[in-house]
Amino acid sequence: MRRQVVLITILAILIGLTVWITSLDKIGIYDVFSWSDLLSDARAHLKMVLIAEVIATSIAVPLAILVTRPGLKRLATPVIFGANVGQTLPSLAVIAIMAPLLGFGLQSAIVALCIYGLLPILRNSYAGINNIEPAIIEAGRGMGMTIGQIARKIELPLALPVIMAGIRISTVITVGTAELAVLVGGKGLGRITFTGVLARQPLLILQGAAPTAAMAIILGFILERIEKWMTPRGLQLKAGIS
Amino acid sequence: MIRLDQVTKIYPDGTEAVNEVSLEVGEGELCVLLGPSGCGKTTTMKVINRIIPITKGKIYIDGTDTTKIDEDELRRNIGYAIQEIGLFPHMTVGQNIQVVPALKGWPKDKRSERAEELLELVGMNSAEFMNKYPSELSGGQRQRVGVARALGADPPILLMDEPFGAIDPITRVRLQDEFLKIEQEIKKTIIFVTHDIYEAIKMGDKIALMNEGRLVQYDTPSNLLFKPKNEFVEQFVGADRALKGLQLIRVKELMTGTPPLAKADERVVTVQARMEREGVDCLAVVDNEGKFLGWVDRVNVGKGETVRDIINRSVATATANAVLSEALSLMLSSGFKTLAIVDGINKLEGVLSFDAIQLALSEVAQRRGSE
Ligand SMILES: Nc1ncnc2c1ncn2[C@@H]1O[C@H](COP(=O)(O)OP(=O)(O)O)[C@@H](O)[C@H]1O
């Protein structure tokens, strides 16, 4: 509850800042970006993040399921290690590498964001599935559930809250990282922020940065709701949420 | 029903968990796998539904080699209750119990009806508990649900690994007693794992005592107690075997199932001749439906013409599941050295004599003397 109040306050300040700056005519000698510029950049930003997250999720979750299969467990360590290494590279470097590889444009930005957003989802999905009590899986096997039935009816529902938390964390991070997309020819709120950086105008920087932060908070909030909604009731009781 | 033929299990790390175990469990029998921790009980149980693949040997169910049966199909017909229970936390109690019926494609209303029936069977109010989640149950309640879930699709075979292990002693005794009652109703072939000698004697028709992966003695509880095969068995069952026997051995193990009988309208002389021939001092008298009426005793033969005239009706009876100490105390209080064993509708199932108990106990004493 406290946390929500703080978040809503911050959100209000961020939106207020954005509205105020956008309503200014000029900052120094620079024109501020118009409402239509701001909205189209925000839309492009959101689109990029969502595409990257959908792709990252559809790679990370099946990958996590794969490396938790009994026969394939030895793949888990190298895969998680690989993803960890990906995460330790500076986001700027990952994005910068993409341009020479894939050329300037949206595709480079999205690929870079995917790589960067993959790890939290992969790590959470792996932990979520791997931490299920072995006795639960064994009971399922012992009652004659097939491997597929166990994955669908037991492992996924039990791991879902943890997987969703991974997607949430990844999304929030990616909203920030997506600011850099503009460097490799992508669009988004980074365009405004970097204009401000080049112009050395803090308010102009804020015109891009404040709505980006607001977007991260809003997406995080929505995904947290979804996460709670998707948590099976039997588990909510255990965690004492109910 | 279930037959293990020289079954050996060596784990990938080289542990010889089960070593050439051969075992046959008859239909409707409850076979207890007993032994110290790590002796291979759990492994022996889990090779039956192929949760653990065996290294050597064969396992047959109703004469069919289990490796010839699809493993999921095999498991859906074998109830499975493991030590850790393993209830599905995201499913309600009702849904947990319906897992196997659902897998077998039972219609929905039949499934939920079955779940309600099973909850009641294990002593839980179905209206109250059907929609509860495992996290809302006590340890004992979870164990009960685990047993109910194993019984879900009414499988002919039940595998149970220390099903009453992780609960307090008082609840455990209650669950054991309740399970014995349930067992009489459901009549299944059961493999029951425990490390507790008391539980084994109490629950088992037969006990397979294991040590270090080998089967040491496969016998009835009374033979295990009173005729231990070697020193290991003797030590495992403990020094107070006679006392354990009295407390735990059930009457049906020592009773004579087909005793000589008498009818109420028979002439005393005929009956007297029968007693001479059989070498007994008294005969149980039954009616035409086999219901127990009383005793005719050798000391009273001069006192009447027909059995009806001299029958002694004022004697206590016990059920086949009573333990020896109960039977003994009935004998002592009635002053009658033979006890009629009857079922729920007073039908005679057998007789138990004081001598039979004494004989069993004296074997313990003799063994002690010869050590
Ligand atoms: N998965 C496994 N891998 C290797 N050794 C095992 C495994 N499971 C059990 N064991 C070993 O096999 C032996 C028998 O184990 P188990 O059947 O569980 O015994 P019990 O149920 O009688 O305690 C023990 O020595 C145990 O450590």
Ligand SMILES: [Mg+2]
């Ligand atoms: Mg065990």
